[in-house]
Amino acid sequence: MTRWLPQVDSTITRKLHLSVAMGPHWRSGGSLERSQGRWLLALAPAAGASLWYFGFEALRVICLTVVFSLLIDATIERMAPSRDRTSNWTSVTFAVMLALFMPFGAPWWLILVGALLMIGIGKKLFGGYGGYALHPVLAAVAMLELSWPGRFDDTAALIDFPWAASPVEPMRYAASVGGAVESLYPWQDLLLGLQVASIGNAMVLFLLAGGLFLVLVREVPWQLPLSFVTGLVATSLLVSALGDPGEFASPVFYLLAGSVGYGAFFFVTDHTTSPVGSVAMLVYGLLAGTLVMLIRGFSVHHDGVVFGILLASLAVPLIDRIARPVVGAGVPS
Amino acid sequence: MLAIIRSRSRGPRPVSYHEGVHQLDEPDRVSILLEYPGHIHYLPQVQAGASVARGQPIGMSPVGNLVHASISGTVDDIDSVWSPDSYHVPAAVIRNDGGPSTDYEGTTGGGGDGPDWLRTLRAAGVASPWTLTGSDYREQESAPLPDIRTVVVKGVHEEPTIFTSQILLRTEPDRVRDGLRRVAEIAPGATIWLTVAKADEKWAAETFGAEARIAVLPDHYRGRIERHVVPRLAGIAIPHRAAYTESGVAVLPAEYLLAMQAALDTGQPFVSKCVTVAGDDLERAVTVRYPIGTPIRSILASQGISMDEVGRLLVGGPMKGIAQYTDRTPLTHADGIYLVSPDAVLAEVNDPCINCGRCTRACPASIQVHLVNRYAEFGLFAEAQRFHAEACHECGLCAYVCPSRRSLVQLMRLCVSEGAA
Numbered sequence: 001m002t003r004w005l006p007q008v009d010s011t012i013t014r015k016l017h018l019s020v021a022m023g024p025h026w027r028s029g030g031s032l033e034r035s036q037g038r039w040l041l042a043l044a045p046a047a048g049a050s051l052w053y054f055g056f057e058a059l060r061v062i063c064l065t066v067v068f069s070l071l072i073d074a075t076i077e078r079m080a081p082s083r084d085r086t087s088n089w090t091s092v093t094f095a096v097m098l099a100l101f102m103p104f105g106a107p108w109w110l111i112l113v114g115a116l117l118m119i120g121i122g123k124k125l126f127g128g129y130g131g132y133a134l135h136p137v138l139a140a141v142a143m144l145e146l147s148w149p150g151r152f153d154d155t156a157a158l159i160d161f162p163w164a165a166s167p168v169e170p171m172r173y174a175a176s177v178g179g180a181v182e183s184l185y186p187w188q189d190l191l192l193g194l195q196v197a198s199i200g201n202a203m204v205l206f207l208l209a210g211g212l213f214l215v216l217v218r219e220v221p222w223q224l225p226l227s228f229v230t231g232l233v234a235t236s237l238l239v240s241a242l243g244d245p246g247e248f249a250s251p252v253f254y255l256l257a258g259s260v261g262y263g264a265f266f267f268v269t270d271h272t273t274s275p276v277g278s279v280a281m282l283v284y285g286l287l288a289g290t291l292v293m294l295i296r297g298f299s300v301h302h303d304g305v306v307f308g309i310l311l312a313s314l315a316v317p318l319i320d321r322i323a324r325p326v327v328g329a330g331v332p333s
Numbered sequence: 334m335l336a337i338i339r340s341r342s343r344g345p346r347p348v349s350y351h352e353g354v355h356q357l358d359e360p361d362r363v364s365i366l367l368e369y370p371g372h373i374h375y376l377p378q379v380q381a382g383a384s385v386a387r388g389q390p391i392g393m394s395p396v397g398n399l400v401h402a403s404i405s406g407t408v409d410d411i412d413s414v415w416s417p418d419s420y421h422v423p424a425a426v427i428r429n430d431g432g433p434s435t436d437y438e439g440t441t442g443g444g445g446d447g448p449d450w451l452r453t454l455r456a457a458g459v460a461s462p463w464t465l466t467g468s469d470y471r472e473q474e475s476a477p478l479p480d481i482r483t484v485v486v487k488g489v490h491e492e493p494t495i496f497t498s499q500i501l502l503r504t505e506p507d508r509v510r511d512g513l514r515r516v517a518e519i520a521p522g523a524t525i526w527l528t529v530a531k532a533d534e535k536w537a538a539e540t541f542g543a544e545a546r547i548a549v550l551p552d553h554y555r556g557r558i559e560r561h562v563v564p565r566l567a568g569i570a571i572p573h574r575a576a577y578t579e580s581g582v583a584v585l586p587a588e589y590l591l592a593m594q595a596a597l598d599t600g601q602p603f604v605s606k607c608v609t610v611a612g613d614d615l616e617r618a619v620t621v622r623y624p625i626g627t628p629i630r631s632i633l634a635s636q637g638i639s640m641d642e643v644g645r646l647l648v649g650g651p652m653k654g655i656a657q658y659t660d661r662t663p664l665t666h667a668d669g670i671y672l673v674s675p676d677a678v679l680a681e682v683n684d685p686c687i688n689c690g691r692c693t694r695a696c697p698a699s700i701q702v703h704l705v706n707r708y709a710e711f712g713l714f715a716e717a718q719r720f721h722a723e724a725c726h727e728c729g730l731c732a733y734v735c736p737s738r739r740s741l742v743q744l745m746r747l748c749v750s751e752g753a754a
Binding site: 017018019020021022023024025026027028030031032034035082083084085088127128129130131221271272273274275276277278323324325326327328329330 | 345560561564570571572573574575643644645646647649651652653654655656657658659660671673675678679681682683684685686687688689690693694697698699700701703720721723724726727729730732733734735736737738740742743746
């Protein structure tokens, strides 16, 4: 090599610092941190509404969840280092999402257990962000709900709260009185989050604003929330048509009551637990929406969003088999 | 905050560029590569110390393809150098001894067997009939001439920073028309397509509409990827690892069309080529005509670019380009140079895959990249083969959109090589 170099050339002695790598050398600029930033931004309206309605209490729950989650994440990261760095902000996003699911006045230990279940079991046990089959937040909420039904009771938690709205969760009331429930809950109240729920999971309008933001910046594909809502509405129309008159409320009520908006934009759309192809996403959303409505109509769990999405997530490996054929496959003979 | 909101998913779009071609002075020395591994190799026809004129044959392949001196001077050595494709290959190093630049006048020989036009092309160093870029060309394949039913002339490059073809169409439309007619004579009955950029649509239809069918390509990279444009135009499925000629399709860049035209009409050898120099710090891309084998540093020096301001030196474009170890690499068949500024060099982050599926949705070949990538990461190459990793032609869109900035193209390539083993 050296022989063909120019003999008199002072630039030879200069050392080049060229970086070598494989293409593409341009990237879209995305990163996990930026993605999490978008999710947090999208959660901000709902969290803000929660602070407006519940004041210091909401602040306490959100802050405690974030602090506990980060501490647990950092501790596990120290014990078992992985590429799911604590600094990638996922624990913060998940913590805020979990906090919005917490009942008003949740005790600190409930939050601690929730954070432990979410980060420790839901996320880290499966290998960190991206490794799990079930959404850590939903898994933690499901475990809390089943383990402490009394503590995780939104109606009981808000019983003494000075509140203009009806003092019972709309979906719980619907389970006992059927379609008549609609007259007790004006849709404007439901939309604004003036309904008994956890501290943030029913701030429908504000969740919608955040969710639309996520869709518009293409953080999440539009197919998922749309098909989820479609599945829910279609199933509610179907069960209304098949059931006795007055047994079920209108689709609008099912859309606005409880955490459907939260689920549609923040949990069905989760990157890891949703399928990848466009058609597969539509199937998954429809399945989740259908399951949510079926659970609402025919089971002891009145909200159904958590369990509906968890069940649909279990079917994702199967749904993911719906894929377009590969173009240009085949090895020349 | 704006950075959080911005999103680009169809790949980069073209940068702005200077119209016209800047002629480069003859450099101090050129290195004429004598081997393109897997494609073609030449046996040297000259010895060290020999004096050569521009256009003089200095190497010949077994079937009679010639390679010529691109400047006049003295053959310093037959040595081995790093090629732009990162192969260590033999090359004839010609030193510019400052003498007058003369064109070779003698007989060239070479050409081998075949019809007249083919022997003329081989003798002019415009490699074989349906090849030219080298990417698709295996010399032994040319023995029985392929039956060509579709010819695609690339008037627009897939990389968003390369404008050689676009500029040549604009500056030499008459020669392009002649070239298209020549192609029609060589491949009678074949459908001839000319791809053009969206901005040139109307003009190209008026200028070349009689000689070729015009295919307008969109501005974004995704719509320009050659391995997808060509089968679409030809109307057939072509496996990504197969040569186009096996399917009766020939693909040639506009520049080689001009080289064919020059060889057939005037017997002129192929000794100079155009390259577009673009970079993060360059306001507009510049296109330069250089003698083949010119070191990259001479081309950059002619544009007043100092290597101190370059963090990564790419031959090709930012999507598929090959990063160079040194600026002494001789340029031969490259269409582009891209300079990444030091502060824009991206570290490979390789965060965990979050299964978002953007790679799969971005993949123009519809490969389930997210699954292949996971299998490959854990060494399960046999499993990964089920998802047709071999259809990958490394366009880079998967890695472009990946929020975890994973080295997806490497993983795909690893998968292909492990699967083939």
